[in-house]
Amino acid sequence: MYGVLLIIATIIIIALSVSLYQKSTNAICTSRRRLEGKTVIVTGGTAGMGLHVATDLAHRGARVIIACPFEDEGTNARKQIIQRTENENVVFKLLDLASLKSVRQFAADILKTEDRLDILLNNAGLGAPRDFLTTDGMNFIMQVNYYGTFLLTLLLLPLLKKTGKPGESSRIITTTSVTHTIGSVDIDNLNRTNYWSIIRIYANSKICLVLFANELTKRLKGSHVVINNVDPGAVGTRIFYTLNIVYGLILTPACFYFFKTPWQGAQTALHVALDKKAGEVSGAYFKNCEIKRAVKRAYCERTAKALWEESVRLVKLTEDEIDQCFKSL
Numbered sequence: 001m002y003g004v005l006l007i008i009a010t011i012i013i014i015a016l017s018v019s020l021y022q023k024s025t026n027a028i029c030t031s032r033r034r035l036e037g038k039t040v041i042v043t044g045g046t047a048g049m050g051l052h053v054a055t056d057l058a059h060r061g062a063r064v065i066i067a068c069p070f071e072d073e074g075t076n077a078r079k080q081i082i083q084r085t086e087n088e089n090v091v092f093k094l095l096d097l098a099s100l101k102s103v104r105q106f107a108a109d110i111l112k113t114e115d116r117l118d119i120l121l122n123n124a125g126l127g128a129p130r131d132f133l134t135t136d137g138m139n140f141i142m143q144v145n146y147y148g149t150f151l152l153t154l155l156l157l158p159l160l161k162k163t164g165k166p167g168e169s170s171r172i173i174t175t176t177s178v179t180h181t182i183g184s185v186d187i188d189n190l191n192r193t194n195y196w197s198i199i200r201i202y203a204n205s206k207i208c209l210v211l212f213a214n215e216l217t218k219r220l221k222g223s224h225v226v227i228n229n230v231d232p233g234a235v236g237t238r239i240f241y242t243l244n245i246v247y248g249l250i251l252t253p254a255c256f257y258f259f260k261t262p263w264q265g266a267q268t269a270l271h272v273a274l275d276k277k278a279g280e281v282s283g284a285y286f287k288n289c290e291i292k293r294a295v296k297r298a299y300c301e302r303t304a305k306a307l308w309e310e311s312v313r314l315v316k317l318t319e320d321e322i323d324q325c326f327k328s329l
Helices: 002-025 048-059 071-085 100-113 140-163 178-182 198-219 239-243 245-258 267-274 301-315 319-325
Strands: 039-043 063-068 090-094 119-122 170-175 225-231 285-287 290-292
Touching: 039 048, 039 140, 048 063, 048 071, 048 119, 048 267, 063 071, 071 090, 090 100, 100 140, 119 140, 119 267, 140 170, 140 198, 140 225, 140 301, 140 319, 170 198, 170 267, 178 198, 198 225, 198 301, 225 267, 267 285
Parallel strands: 039 063, 039 119, 063 090, 119 170, 170 225, 225 285
Antiparallel strands: 285 290
C-alpha cells in the first residue's frame, strides 16, 4: 500500500511540474483554412483528441472519416460531429488496429469507395493493463500503436500519392508522445510479451512511430506526400484507465486538472494538418505547433531501416504490395 501511495504522490508532483510547463507553452492552431473538397481519415477519431480534431476538420468543410473498433462509440461520435458542425459528410468505419485482417479490410474499403485522401491522421493509440499477444501473434500495445498504423499507412499510400500534387502535398500525421524519449529500439525484442513494463511498451511504440516517419520520408522522396510526427504534450485522457483501473480512478481526475485538455492537445495535430509550411516539410517532429527535435536515437538510419524490414515481415506485406506503394516515385 505504501508503495502505491508513493507512486501516486510522485506522479502528482510530476503532474504539478508538467502543468506549470504546459501552461507556458500551450500553442493554439490559428489557421483559417477551409477544406471543402478534401477527404480526411482520423483513426481514433471518436474520442479524446481525435474527436476534437475530427470535429474541427468537419467544421472546415472536409469529408471526415472517423475510425475505431467500437460500433456504438463510432456511431455516437458521428452524430455528435454532425450536430456540432452541420456537416453531413462525416462517415464512421470500423477499424481494429489489433487485427491485420481488419486493417486490410478497412484499407480495401477506402481504396474502393474514396477517390482521394488528403490527410491521414494516425491518432489511435492506447495503453493496456496487461501484456499479451494478439491473434496475429504480436504484442497487443505494439500492434495497435505501431504495427497496425504501419500497415494502414502503407496500404493507403497509393491513394495519398494519387491525391498529392505540386504545391499541395497529401499529409500523413502520426501522433507520438514525449514518452518516446524512454523508448527502446531493441528491435529483436520489441514484440515480446512479459519482457517490458507496460509503460516501456507504450514508449517503445512511440519511438517506433518516429523512426517509421523518418524512414518513410526517405522512401517518399520526390513524391507529393509528406509524413510528420505530432507530440501533443501531456494530455488528460482516459489512457490511465487502460493502464490500471485503480490508478485510473485516482489519477485521471488529477491529470484532467493539471494536464492539457483534449482540445488543447489536438492543436498541434491541427496545425500540422492545416498550416501551409507544415505541408512543405517531411520527417519533422512537431510540438506546441513548432518543429522540435526528437530523441537522438530516433534519427538512426540503420535502426530505422532494420525496424522497417522487421515491420514488413510481421505485418506480412508482400513484395508486390511494397512495389505498389512506391510505384512511380
